[in-house]
Amino acid sequence: MYIIVVGGGKLGFYLTSALLSEGHEVLVLEKDASKCDFICDRLGSVCIRGDGCEARTLADAGTERADMLIAVTDEDEDNLVACQVAKHKFKVPRTIARINNPKNEALFKKLGIDVTVSSTTLILEHIEEEVPTHPLVHLLTLKGGALEVVEVRIPPNSPVVDKRMREVVLPPDSVICLLIGRWGAQVPTGDTILEADAQVVAVTRPEAEGALRAALTG
């Protein structure tokens, strides 16, 4: 495929490098001379200096034969216009725009951009996954700190989801004594199946806390 990338920043550079290694013909349009040089030094002569929103630059780039245009600058309005010019003037079959402000996602769809990728939303989602929003909660400390009762929520992507209790390997001295799921609370047996988003109340040793959490959340 012949793919035009508008914007030669970090995203544009790595995208181009990936597309080239998949065997596509790629051309980057970048306004900044030093970014152009950087790309050409590392990836070969695949970058033209110019404004990817300008019809003339796009014509010089052979946009009329492009299969796809991907606009990844850090300005939403520039990505919008690059895609619209490509689509309406050069009849590029597929246009993809990076969106920085998540609010613009609906607008871009409405204005005819085929695909939008909201970098801010994606980064937020990934960070949220890493932030323990449902951490292990201490409920009670027993026997002068030798044992404790804790609560852990089982995330949907945990390896123990849909497993029977007997299949789940817990650290030594750790016992699951209560499961609170969609159907209410129950004392689990070996055949009880662990569901996503269920809350697990367990007894464990303080030093095994991390291992217990890892076993239940993956």
Add this chain to the structure above:
Amino acid sequence: MKVVIMGCGRVGAQLAALLDEDGHKVTILDTDSYSFRRLPASFTGTALVGDGTDEEYQRKAGIEEADVFVAVTQGDNRNVMAAQIAKHVFNVPKVVCRIYDPLREELYHTLGLETISPTKVGAQLLRDVIVG
């Protein structure tokens, strides 16, 4: 008429002053409050700090009741984006958009925006003055 103007540069401020004098209800938006110094002391309209490419600020500027939206910032693409929001999201009856780049102006004109390219108009004027 209720008019929302985005961009309080020389053209935006002058236009705001003219329409205000004519008795229209003008709201002018700019991302930099310092730009509002260009408005005359007699200006009776509203000056609002905010980004006109953001639906929220268009709403704050009263776009839902506006009869006219004019985009005259320095950025062609910002003008194009804001004008399309006013036209396609808020269905403002008259949307006018300044686009310096004549080729881009042509394209968005064919896509249904009311566009003005000062580059094209200015060059033609100058040619007429020179050639007579």
